[in-house]
Amino acid sequence: MAAAPAAHAGGLVRPNNISAHGVSLGGAFVAIADDATAWHFNPSGAAFAGSSLHLGAELVIAPRTFVPVDADGNRGEAQSPETPIVPVPAVGAVVRVSDRVTVGGGLWNTFGGRLSYPKVGLVGVIDQTQNIVLEAVGGVAYKINDRVAVGGAVRFGVGLFAVKTTRRPVDSDLSSAGAGLGASLGATWRVSDKVTLAGSWRSGLDVKTTGSGELLLPEGPLPVNVEHVQTWPQSASLGAAVRLSPRVRWAIELDWMQWSRLEHLIVTFPGTEQVNQRFPLDWVDNYSVRTGVEWRSSPGFALRGGTYFDTNAIPDQNLERQYLDRNKLGVSLGAGLGSGTWRVDVAADFTGGGTRTVPDNSADVGGFPDLANASPGEYSSLLFTFEAAVVRRL
Numbered sequence: 167m168a169a170a171p172a173a174h175a176g177g178l179v180r181p182n183n184i185s186a187h188g189v190s191l192g193g194a195f196v197a198i199a200d201d202a203t204a205w206h207f208n209p210s211g212a213a214f215a216g217s218s219l220h221l222g223a224e225l226v227i228a229p230r231t232f233v234p235v236d237a238d239g240n241r242g243e244a245q246s247p248e249t250p251i252v253p254v255p256a257v258g259a260v261v262r263v264s265d266r267v268t269v270g271g272g273l274w275n276t277f278g279g280r281l282s283y284p285k286v287g288l289v290g291v292i293d294q295t296q297n298i299v300l301e302a303v304g305g306v307a308y309k310i311n312d313r314v315a316v317g318g319a320v321r322f323g324v325g326l327f328a329v330k331t332t333r334r335p336v337d338s339d340l341s342s343a344g345a346g347l348g349a350s351l352g353a354t355w356r357v358s359d360k361v362t363l364a365g366s367w368r369s370g371l372d373v374k375t376t377g378s379g380e381l382l383l384p385e386g387p388l389p390v391n392v393e394h395v396q397t398w399p400q401s402a403s404l405g406a407a408v409r410l411s412p413r414v415r416w417a418i419e420l421d422w423m424q425w426s427r428l429e430h431l432i433v434t435f436p437g438t439e440q441v442n443q444r445f446p447l448d449w450v451d452n453y454s455v456r457t458g459v460e461w462r463s464s465p466g467f468a469l470r471g472g473t474y475f476d477t478n479a480i481p482d483q484n485l486e487r488q489y490l491d492r493n494k495l496g497v498s499l500g501a502g503l504g505s506g507t508w509r510v511d512v513a514a515d516f517t518g519g520g521t522r523t524v525p526d527n528s529a530d531v532g533g534f535p536d537l538a539n540a541s542p543g544e545y546s547s548l549l550f551t552f553e554a555a556v557v558r559r560l
Contacts, residue, residue, distance in 0.1 A: 183515065184256040184274045186222055186553035190500020190513035191458025192472020194417035196405035197354070197364040201557050202258025205272050205305040208352035208366040208403070209317030212260050212268045213307035220272070222256040222511075222555030226279075230547035232487045237526040242543070245487065247281040256555070258303075271304040271319075277398050278326075283487060285332065291541075294330040295488050296341075299323045299373055299398060305350075313356040321348040325373030325396040329433070336441070340433065342377025342392045360409040370427055371398040381441060390435040400424040405456075413462050417472075421454040425479040446536075452479040458498070468502040470513070482524045486541045492522040500553075507559040517549035 185203040188195030195203075199211030202220035228249060234242035258272025278298030285293055305319030328341035348371035354364040373396040381388045405419035426449060433443040458472025476494040485491070500513030526542035528535070 183551055183553060184222065184224060184276065186500060186511035186513045186555040187470075187502065189498055189515050189551060189553045190470035190472065190502075190511065191417050191460065192456045192474045192496070192498050192515075193421075193454070194405055194419040194456040194458045194472060194474075196352075196366050196403040196419050197362045197407040197417055198415075199352075199354075199364070201555070202260050202270055202272050203256065203274075204260070204307075204317075204352075205258060205270060205303045205319045206274065206276065206301075206350070206368075208354065208364055209305045209319045209350055210307050210315040210352040210354040210364070210366075212270060212305065212317060213266075213309040213315035214354065214356075215260050215268070217262045217268075217560040218260050219558045219560065220256070220258045220260075220555060222553065223253040224256065224275075225251065225253045225552040227251055227550040227552075228279075228547060230490050230545070232541070232543055232545055234541070234543040235523075235526065236542065237529055243286065245283060245286065247283045247487070249279070249281045261560075266309045268307040268309075268317075269305070271302070273300070273302050275299070276301050276323075281488060289333040291334060292329060292331050292486065292488050294328070296326060296328040297396065298326045299371065299396060300326075301348075301371075303350075315354045317352050319350045321350060321368075321371060322346075323348060323371045323373050323398070325375050327375050327377070327394050327396060335443075337382035338379060338443075340377065340379030340390075340392045342375035342394050344373050344375035344396075346371050346373035346396070348398075362407040364406070365402070365404045367402045368400065370400040370424065372396070373398070381435075383441075388438065388441070390438055390441070393434045393436060394432065397427050399427050415460045415462075417456075417458050417460075419454075419456040421456065422451060423454075423479075424451050425449040426451050447484055448481060449479045449484075450481065452477040466504040470498075470500045470502070472498045474498075482527075482539050483537065484540055485522075485524055485545065490545055490547050492520065492545070494549075496549075509557040509559075511553070511555045511557070513551075513553040515549075515551040515553075521546040 199208040204211035256274040260270040280296040282294040302322045307317030309315045348369045350368040352366035377392045401423045407417045428447045428449045431445045454476040456474040460470045462468040480491040496517040498515040522545045528538045531537040
């Protein structure tokens with residue numbers, strides 16, 4: 167699980183999808199959340215789900231290219247990183263302990279990725295980076311009556327951080343690991359047999375990591391201890407699911423993610439504070455609108471499709487090679503096949519190409535070089551996400 171896939175939205179901190187059923191609906195899952203991944207998307211959804219075990223996997227393929235372009239329009243050599251393509255598992259369980267109370271938990275990689283650019287003689291750049299959090303979640307859901315349920319979960323995050331840089335401001339090779347705590351809450355209201363409304367909230371998650379590394383100073387290598395706090399965003403979702411006919415269900419959702427918590431990336435070196443590193447981020451909150459449709463041709467088979475629009479979180483000024491983001495339009499397809507106590511869900515999601523151009527504004531900022539865009543050039547990418555899950559009712 168430490169070999170998490172390369173990320174896209176929000177740079178290395180793209181929220182991973184973890185649910186095959188949810189991905190197939192364009193991510194509009196908060197009002198459905200009918201398996202163990204409900205402990206992440208909406209803990210109250212588990213109150214209406216039967217006891218089950220969930221084993222899923224996510225595979226992300228995210229090719230990307232950066233072409234530096236200076237103020238005179240001169241184009242540099244195109245740069246593309248190596249990104250591991252490794253299935254990342256998501257496991258969980260839902261256990262009904264009474265008619266009203268359901269408990270359970272899960273383990274999944276909710277944020278992060280890893281990538282490595284080849285050294286090509288650039289200075290002031292991050293060559294390799296890893297920024298990952300694995301979450302172990304335990305939750306409880308309570309069914310107030312046949313139509314209303316609430317739920318909550320405790321999230322224990324394990325963070326893995328590593329970075330190699332070239333003259334930023336010095337060459338460095340650093341790594342650290344640590345843990346942090348967060349929480350989530352959710353509520354579901356089955357307004358009628360046809361309409362369900364739901365909302366969920368996830369707290370921010372701060373993971374304090376410690377480790378060691380080496381700074382390559384002019385006078386020689388300097389071994390250092392490393393401290394870094396991974397700052398993951400707070401988020402909230404509101405959604406509805408409407409049964410348009412006995413065979414067709416439609417879902418819609420609005421998501422908010424507080425990327426503005428990421429103001430700086432700070433790496434400190436206890437005992438050698440004079441070489442602490444502090445890099446501006448100044449990201450902004452982003453929003454997503456998601457919708458999906460499920461058509462059930464028989465009790466055991468369903469086809470699903472969805473689409474979504476997700477806004478950009480990273481300003482031009484602080485966009486760099488390892489952070490790749492823009493306004494995104496995505497589409498998804500999937501299917502579910504059930505037989506007896508078993509269900510298999512599969513899904514594929516695609517976010518289209520396109521190029522984001524960050525201008526070289528160094529001539530426009532005058533005596534304020536800190537306002538210049540850090541890495542002017544052209545950023546382009548594709549994103550393919552594949553999900554599969556097996557659910558066994560108990």
